[in-house]
Amino acid sequence: MAKYDGDKVEKVRQRRLHEEQNLFSRLPATYAASRKQGQQILQRAAGLSVVEWRTLWDLSEAGTLTIRELAEIQRADHSLLSRALPAMQKKGLVSMQRDAGDGRQTIVALTDAGRAAYKRAAPSMKRRRDALREQFTPEELTTFVDYLDRLEAFLRQPIDDILYEKERVN
Amino acid sequence: MAKYDGDKVEKVRQRRLHEEQNLFSRLPATYAASRKQGQQILQRAAGLSVVEWRTLWDLSEAGTLTIRELAEIQRADHSLLSRALPAMQKKGLVSMQRDAGDGRQTIVALTDAGRAAYKRAAPSMKRRRDALREQFTPEELTTFVDYLDRLEAFLRQPIDDILYEKERVN
DNA sequence: AGAAACTACGTGACAAGTCACATAATTTTT
DNA sequence: AAAAATTATGTGACTTGTCACGTAGTTTCT
Numbered sequence: 001m002a003k004y005d006g007d008k009v010e011k012v013r014q015r016r017l018h019e020e021q022n023l024f025s026r027l028p029a030t031y032a033a034s035r036k037q038g039q040q041i042l043q044r045a046a047g048l049s050v051v052e053w054r055t056l057w058d059l060s061e062a063g064t065l066t067i068r069e070l071a072e073i074q075r076a077d078h079s080l081l082s083r084a085l086p087a088m089q090k091k092g093l094v095s096m097q098r099d100a101g102d103g104r105q106t107i108v109a110l111t112d113a114g115r116a117a118y119k120r121a122a123p124s125m126k127r128r129r130d131a132l133r134e135q136f137t138p139e140e141l142t143t144f145v146d147y148l149d150r151l152e153a154f155l156r157q158p159i160d161d162i163l164y165e166k167e168r169v170n
Numbered sequence: 171m172a173k174y175d176g177d178k179v180e181k182v183r184q185r186r187l188h189e190e191q192n193l194f195s196r197l198p199a200t201y202a203a204s205r206k207q208g209q210q211i212l213q214r215a216a217g218l219s220v221v222e223w224r225t226l227w228d229l230s231e232a233g234t235l236t237i238r239e240l241a242e243i244q245r246a247d248h249s250l251l252s253r254a255l256p257a258m259q260k261k262g263l264v265s266m267q268r269d270a271g272d273g274r275q276t277i278v279a280l281t282d283a284g285r286a287a288y289k290r291a292a293p294s295m296k297r298r299r300d301a302l303r304e305q306f307t308p309e310e311l312t313t314f315v316d317y318l319d320r321l322e323a324f325l326r327q328p329i330d331d332i333l334y335e336k337e338r339v340n
Numbered sequence: 341a342g343a344a345a346c347t348a349c350g351t352g353a354c355a356a357g358t359c360a361c362a363t364a365a366t367t368t369t370t
Numbered sequence: 371a372a373a374a375a376t377t378a379t380g381t382g383a384c385t386t387g388t389c390a391c392g393t394a395g396t397t398t399c400t
Contacts, residue, residue, distance in 0.1 A: 008233075011232040011233060012232060012235065012239050012242065012243060014232070015228055015231050015232040015243050016242065016243045018231070019243060019244070019245075020315075021315060022299075023302065023311065023314060023315065023318075024204060024208065024298075024299070024302075025224070025244070025245070026245075026315060026318045026319075026322075027200065027201050027204050027318070028201060028204075028205070028245075028246075028356080028357080029245035029246070029322065030197065030201075030318045030321055030322045030325070031197050031198060031200075031201035031357095032245075032246075032356090032357060032358075033322050033325035033326050034194060034197050034198075034321075034325050035198070035357080035358085035385080035386075036325075036357090036358065036359095037325045037326075037327075037329060037332075038194065039358085039385080040329050041329050041332075041333070044329070049385070049386090050385080050386075051385080051386070051387095054195070058185055061185050061188070062181040062182060062184070062185040063178075063181060065182070066348080066349095067348075067349065068347085068348060068349080069182050072182065072186065073182060073185050073186045073189060074189070074195070075189075075195075075198075075199035075202075076198075076199070076202075076386085076387070076388095077387070077388060077389080078348075078349070078350095079349085079350075079351075079387090079388080079389085080386070080387065080388090081349095082348095082349060082350055082351080083350085083351080084386095102347095102348085102395075102396070103348095103394080103395050103396080104347060104348040104349070104394070104395050104396070105347090105348060105349085105395095106348080106349070124333055127332065127333055128194075128332055128333075129192075129194070131324070131332045132193065132194075132321075132324060135320055135321075135324050136317070136320070140317065141193065143313070143317075144193060144314075144317045144321075145190075145191060145193065145196060147306070147310065147313075147314045147317070148193075148196045148197070148200050149196075150305055150306070151200055151204075151302075151305075151314075152196075152199065152200045152203050154301070154302060154305050155200070155203035155204050155206075155207045156203050156207075159207060159210050159211055159214070162207075162211075162297065162298055162301045163211070163294055163297055163298075198386080198387080201387095202386090202387060202388075205355080205356075205387080205388085206387090206388065206389095209355075209388085219355070219356085220355080220356075221355080221356070236378080236379095237378070237379065238377085238378060238379080246356085246357075246358095247357070247358060247359080248378075248379070248380090249357090249358080249359085249379085249380075249381075250356070250357065250358090251379095252378095252379060252380055252381080253380085253381080254356095272365075272366070272377095272378085273364080273365050273366080273378095274364070274365045274366065274377065274378040274379070275365095275377090275378060275379085276378080276379070
């Protein structure tokens with residue numbers, strides 16, 4: 001005895017369809033899917049979290065880095081790293097030591113275990129990036145990144161510039 | 171006495187540049203910026219959170235909805251709504267009642283206060299959407315959403331399809 | 341040199357998501 | 371009709387991310 005309210009179903013469909021065209025509502029869902037997929041792959045391949053993976057990758061590519069540098073590369077707040085790193089150290093993935101030259105900084109370096117974990121995860125992550133390249137042409141990817149660039153620039157504007165744009169002298 | 175390690179600076183720059191082209195690493199930062207901007211506007215305009223705003227908007231457009239329907243429209247997990255709604259009820263923004271017809275469901279409806287809060291926030295949010303349309307042409311926006319569509323479809327694939335694609339019989 | 345300003349990091353509090361699992365109500369099967 | 375499967379919701383635990391603020395170390399200014 002399905003009490004089917006066709007009108008209601010249609011309303012939901014309409015609303016969902018409408019949201020489908022809204023960039024601001026698509027972005028969270030797309031990112032959430034990305035994060036979830038990344039988490040699954042990393043968990044399975046090497047028992048790593050996304051933040052851990054990014055950190056190992058950056059250290060592999062750029063050598064030792066400070067917390068601030070890691071945060072800058074990852075476009076994230078330093079506090080995220082500040083919290084994740086001690087745990088990574090405890091797991092033996094990285095070493096941390098105060099910079100002798102500048103006592104404020106902490107120098108983070110890969111350990112052998114960190115390098116090994118990176119190597120366990122890297123092939124799967126590479127396969128994922130390769131698979132993405134099968135879905136988009138190089139031109140599309142370039143355009144996509146360009147759109148994200150422009151969107152991010154827009155989003156990082158002071159909100160007054162957006163809300164009271166007419167008063168801007170531009 | 172700036173101990174300037176030019177080589178190191180260059181490494182960081184290189185690494186950041188590299189990440190700049192990586193969709194998987196741009197997405198989190200772009201989304202974070204979007205969320206932050208939305209939070210600021212909503213907080214200032216009506217003291218609302220993003221989840222609250224979405225919910226008020228959906229209810230305004232589609233009438234009363236169940237928790238599942240709200241989650242579906244928002245492409246989010248039902249638990250997010252399940253947690254947010256009681257607080258919204260306490261604030262007087264929505265009413266919740268068990269569906270008499272199907273005792274599993276909860277019917278969520280706007281209250282007058284909810285409608286008022288929606289009306290306070292809506293103009294700013296509309297201005298933001300309008301401002302976005304000044305940054306992208308309609309064609310670009312369509313393409314952008316299409317890319318997000320395709321990316322999301324890719325991301326929601328079972329990870330085995332991605333990691334062992336060669337074995338797929340497709 | 342001492343004061344003032346700046347920088348790096350740690351940490352508490354919160355928002356927005358996810359998953360897994362429990363429970364109760366409904367629907368489908370046998 | 372009873373059993374089995376499905377569905378809607380609630381809830382604990384966790385990840386990723388933000389901000390604000392405190393503290394300590396460095397740099398700049400006077």
